[in-house]
Amino acid sequence: MMTRWLRHVREGCKNVVRNGWMSFAALSAVIVTLAVLGFSLILTFNVQQMSNSVTGQLEFSAFLNVNASEKQGEQVAQEIRALPGVASVQVISKNEGLQQMKQELGQELSDVLNAFKQNPLPIQIVVKPQDPHQIDRLAKEVSEIPGVAAVRDPHKLAAAIFRTLAVVRDIGIVFVVGLVITSMFLISNTIRMTIFHRRREIEIMKLVGATNWFIRWPFIIEGMIIGLIGSVIPVALLVYGYRSLYVKAKGVFSGLAFPLVQASQIEVKLAVILIAMGLLIGMWGGVITVRRFLRV
Incomplete structure (x- = not known):
């Protein structure tokens, strides 16, 4: 052979x-x-x-009503954490959001924000999904939670x-x-x-x-x-x-x-x-x- x-x-x-x-x-x-x-x-x-x-860094932001309190923000964040497919939830308070915007705008433009008597920014909740392919479904579910005024649409990027x-x-x-x-x-x-x-x-x-x-x-x-x-x-x-x-x-x-x-x-x-x-x-x-x- x-x-x-x-x-x-x-x-x-x-x-x-x-x-x-x-x-x-x-x-x-x-x-x-x-x-x-x-x-x-x-x-x-x-x-x-x-x-x-x-895609592992894909996330979207949910914005609460401008008059929502910090306590309401935490309540909404807890509801989002309970949704299936959520990897992490970060709450950005009104003050934190204002400081971030000032850093992004620079010193000259940040003076415009100082002219406001009250903080004009809403509480922002940053949501990261476990599966990037489920980001649209998760964003839709978050938008239906009471207290959420708007969700930044992640569909185009994904x-x-x-x-x-x-x-x-x-x-x-x-x-x-x-x-x-x-x-x-x-x-x-x-x-x-x-x-x-x-x-x-x-x-x-x-x-x-x-x-x-x-x-x-x-x-x-x-x-x-x-x-x-x-x-x-x-x-x-x-x-x-x-x-x-x-x-x-x-x-x-x-x-x-x-x-x-x-x-x-x-x-x-x-x-x-x-x-x-x-x-x-x-x-x-x-x-x-x-x-x-x-x-x-």
Whole structure:
């Protein structure tokens, strides 16, 4: 059995070398496909981490009536804490809100607020949901609590984040699927050429009693070899490139406060996914070709 499999692997390697430029074209297509897929995965992992960081900070504010007392503010805050899906509730008193606004406006504009005899700001309650996707539902429930005059609508910000992530994901999937199909087509043509050049040898093997799978396996392994080599190269390049980028960027997005995914967390996932995809693309391309063009 071992001798037979070694023979299949040896014949598969010979086929790759024998086909020359066709093998190179198929290999190049696999490398480009998996390089794009790997880059997309790295981008997806980091965008997902950034998304989790952003959505994890999503919160909304509920404003009470201007005449509401501090005691009423605490009562409303207790009702909000009792709602399902609430992670935290922070009460910002009228005085605290006024001080924050003065700091935001600066010294010159803050003098305008000092002209008011009474504090014009309402009590503000900042609510953070456990699940960012439930922020709209929670905001609606808070708005129905007696004493709440207004709720700052968080829908636009949350919807924009989730919509952007969905668009990026869908575009990446379509692009990668197209490249995978192209790679399989080139591998299929490469193996088809091998079958054409060896048609007389295949006929002789059939005449001497070779089984169908004995003839088929070298061609399938040829496709897997192309897929394997085509996956190892982009894995090495992407791992080296990302590790260098991570060190140079000091672990954070350029100009932003969001951390990059650690290189050690990406490398194993990237290698497993790309090598598995390379073998799958090569094997599938070989199987399709054998079934269509090798009549044994």
